[in-house]
Amino acid sequence: MTISVTMTVNGQSVTRDVEPRTLLVQFLRENLGMTGTHVGCDTSQCGACVVHVNGTSVKSCTILAAQAQGAKVTTVEGLAQDGKLHPMQEAFRENHALQCGFCTPGMIMSAIDLVQRNPNPSEETVRHELEGNLCRCTGYHNIVKAVMAGAQAMRG
Amino acid sequence: MYAFNYHRPASLADAAKLLGSATDGKFLAGGQTLLPTLKQRLASPSDLVDLNGIAELNGITVSGGSVTIGATTRHAAVAASAEVKKAIPALAALAGGIGDPQVRNMGTIGGSLANNDPAADYPGAVLGLGATIHTSKRKIAADDFFTGMFETALEEGEIITKVEFPIPKRAGYVKFPNPASRYVMVGAFVAETANGVRVAINGAGPCAFRHKEMEAALAKSFSADALKGIKTDPGSMNNDIHASSEYRAHLVGVIAKRAVQAALG
Numbered sequence: 001m002t003i004s005v006t007m008t009v010n011g012q013s014v015t016r017d018v019e020p021r022t023l024l025v026q027f028l029r030e031n032l033g034m035t036g037t038h039v040g041c042d043t044s045q046c047g048a049c050v051v052h053v054n055g056t057s058v059k060s061c062t063i064l065a066a067q068a069q070g071a072k073v074t075t076v077e078g079l080a081q082d083g084k085l086h087p088m089q090e091a092f093r094e095n096h097a098l099q100c101g102f103c104t105p106g107m108i109m110s111a112i113d114l115v116q117r118n119p120n121p122s123e124e125t126v127r128h129e130l131e132g133n134l135c136r137c138t139g140y141h142n143i144v145k146a147v148m149a150g151a152q153a154m155r156g
Numbered sequence: 157m158y159a160f161n162y163h164r165p166a167s168l169a170d171a172a173k174l175l176g177s178a179t180d181g182k183f184l185a186g187g188q189t190l191l192p193t194l195k196q197r198l199a200s201p202s203d204l205v206d207l208n209g210i211a212e213l214n215g216i217t218v219s220g221g222s223v224t225i226g227a228t229t230r231h232a233a234v235a236a237s238a239e240v241k242k243a244i245p246a247l248a249a250l251a252g253g254i255g256d257p258q259v260r261n262m263g264t265i266g267g268s269l270a271n272n273d274p275a276a277d278y279p280g281a282v283l284g285l286g287a288t289i290h291t292s293k294r295k296i297a298a299d300d301f302f303t304g305m306f307e308t309a310l311e312e313g314e315i316i317t318k319v320e321f322p323i324p325k326r327a328g329y330v331k332f333p334n335p336a337s338r339y340v341m342v343g344a345f346v347a348e349t350a351n352g353v354r355v356a357i358n359g360a361g362p363c364a365f366r367h368k369e370m371e372a373a374l375a376k377s378f379s380a381d382a383l384k385g386i387k388t389d390p391g392s393m394n395n396d397i398h399a400s401s402e403y404r405a406h407l408v409g410v411i412a413k414r415a416v417q418a419a420l421g
Contacts, residue, residue, distance in 0.1 A: 001159070001161050001162075020162030023191075044259065057258050059258045062192060064204075110257065132257055132258045
């Protein structure tokens with residue numbers, strides 16, 4: 001069985017025929033060739049695969065592409081506008097909030113969702129809200145600094 | 157993951173029909189347990205029937221002394237609901253402590269209850285508040301719903317539609333999460349309701365259960381001190397690599413006291 005799945009990814013409508021068992025992250029990486037979204041643990045723990053589906057963050061390794069039928073999906077590739085990094089991406093760069101960089105796309109997508117729900121988070125809130133994202137380099141200190149700076153930049 | 161067929165019906169009747177005609181069908185709600193289970197090849201259903209296209213299963217209403225939550229309502233929606241926070245703050249707090257933000261954006265109350273993982277949070281609230289589970293066929297009282305580890309009173313093809321929580325005078329929920337997985341090792345949901353005090357313990361045994369001795373003590377005096385000296389039988393506790401049954405039995409007493417304190421604010 002294959003099914004036709006249509007969704008809007010970073011503003012562009014895409015349609016592909018896929019097997020029902022195709023995960024959203026596979027759809028993005030293998031069917032669309034968008035490899036900014038990473039697969040880390042593949043067991044919904046590490047958060048490297050976080051994308052936004054209809055504006056909220058989800059682990060794209062734990063949702064079927066079919067479940068995102070008709071949805072608006074945003075990946076890390078869709079954040080920069082006209083060659084200008086998103087304020088949260090810029091904050092990660094400025095604060096050196098990455099070491100190997102593998103967790104970074106998921107961290108940034110979770111951080112943006114966090115700030116959208118809580119525009120002025122405390123450091124404690126940021127640390128707590130990043131519970132679903134793991135950095136195996138343990139670079140949390142600068143990640144938290146970056147999220148605080150990114151939140152301030154997003155408030156404008 | 158093994159291959160399966162996927163269906164997204166728009167009505168309860170169609171969902172039941174699709175499951176009935178499948179060789180070995182399963183309902184899909186938030187998928188936060190089911191999809192990892194399929195990925196590990198611990199289950200291989202022939203068909204997944206996605207319940208998220210059925211509009212009537214989603215939403216929160218507060219009226220006439222109860223909070224009613226549709227089966228496919230996400231944990232994040234319950235946690236963020238101003239109405240739930242006002243009516244049953246302990247319930248909103250419980251929903252806000254499940255998994256992590258991304259899991260809460262997908263996971264559903266109906267899925268959590270139908271799965272009845274011993275380490276799940278929602279069974280504590282459902283049993284502790286004496287909620288009623290509405291299904292496509294009937295209404296089931298919380299006391300009759302949880303029948304064992306991953307076992308419920310649901311029949312084949314029966315779909316949870318909503319859960320009705322009576323608003324208590326006060327309630328508190330505290331859990332001791334596993335430090336690594338954050339799953340519940342012992343949780344206690346304590347509520348003073350119109351029908352008396354209820355104490356539900358989750359995470360500790362094969363499924364959530366009521367602690368009648370604690371209920372009787374709290375009915376006399378609703379205070380943490382009232383629970384002093386009450387023992388829990390380790391023989392009814394889970395015993396695994398995360399905690400021994402003796403440790404869990406001890407934690408039940410500690411966590412229940414904290415839940416009473418939480419209820420007292």
